[in-house]
Amino acid sequence: MPSPNRPTGERRPRALVIDHAWRRLGAGLKTLSGPDGAPLTRTVKLIVLPLIVRPTLRPELAADFLGPAEAARLDALVQESRTRLEATAQWFTLLKKARRALGVVAGNPQDLYFQRCFELATEHGAPPADADAVARVVVKEMADAIGGRTVEALKDCLADTDRYARLDAELAAAWKRRQPVADAAAAVALAAEVLEACGAPEPDSSAYARMVEAGHGVLFGRALREPTSGVWGREELPAHLGLTTGPVPSRPQVGRGASTATLPAPLDRTLFERLFVVLQSSARREELPTVTELVGREVGRSCAPLGLHDESLRVTVVLGGRLAAGLDPLGSGNSSAGSTVAHRAVNSRWQREASVLRARRMTVSAHPDRDGGALEALAQDLRTPWVAYMRRLWVRLHGRDVHGAPLGDLASAWALLDGVARSVMMDHRARVRSALRALSATAGEAIERRSA
Structure with a gap:
């Protein structure tokens, strides 16, 4: 059936x-x-x-x-x-x-x-x-x-010079207490087995539970502290898949401001930037701790493996990484990593997108992009889909971590993983449409000028 x-x-x-x-x-x-x-x-x-x-x-x-x-x-x-x-x-x-x-x-x-x-x-x-x-x-x-759970309250909290210095010292101490680097191979291997179970009406959560119980999220997070390659079966992919722009994450800073338009990669964000996103996007802000408590808890969380406290959420990062490494919107067939049930479900959906078909034609066209690079940039996003996927996945998991909302079974984890894929796809579709509208308007203006 x-x-x-x-x-x-x-x-x-x-x-x-x-x-x-x-x-x-x-x-x-x-x-x-x-x-x-x-x-x-x-x-x-x-x-x-x-x-x-x-x-x-x-x-x-x-x-x-x-x-x-x-x-x-x-x-x-x-x-x-x-x-x-x-x-x-x-x-x-x-x-x-x-x-x-x-x-x-x-x-x-x-x-x-x-x-x-x-x-x-x-x-x-x-x-x-x-x-x-x-x-x-x-x-x-x-x-x-x-009740003061606002970005303005966060700014006021971190404006205190003594508190700022104390938090910086706490971050330095927490960063030094990190455990030794571990091998992530077992976590990545088991992630493929878990993704193979996704998509069923009642997916078997046993392998997912084993990952959580064995602390595979912690192991993977610790493995990212040294430059590694080949973790996902593709040498060109960094192990962190764009969660940081450096070879490895660096010690979080306190920070004093943030802008939605210029937020860095998730594991490169300051304490302020991490909480800025939570306070801006939370629909259940009244359920959050006070800003002072949020700041205190975020010190430990930002220095924890993968920047998360809950192990089920860290395991979901590993699953998301395994899924992201095999994403193939353009249908190039170059990735051997995209062979599970989960990959086939997401990739087939993406490859049917009209915007993706347009981008696919662009990648094989001998003619340069004549639109000033707008559509070429969108096509490039589809050549590196793991970056947008992992960034959005981490933000959602971080929000759950702050709210104390773990993912108790595979069905819940898959719903989130698949939902992030849909969200990234819809965002890309909207940006393609916006670019095409802008190009159409520009072409219309050019025709009017020639007719004048």
């Missing part, structure tokens, strides 16, 4: 079913949609899946690919939610207005308010006459719940 997580002639990707159902809802959802009318990624992640589809209660809708009956059921659920979603969009507009009026700047409004707006829509429907007052109360309550 074919797996529900694999495509067939009858099954359709769940993401595509959601996209089509959303577009049929019509106007009134602008604040929850992207420029092309598709639901925002956060809309799907925070509203559609957990609050409308509810796959934990409807396991038949939890698979990546749905049969005709399941696809029809999901479509019906989205259509039935039209009125509530329209009210959600209206409430979100009001909460953003109240946020500006109150001078609240911390956090991403979508992360903070999407689910709360859906609750308000469920309770009140469309915003009533006193909705402005309700919105102000909600924004204040949520700001109070965050």
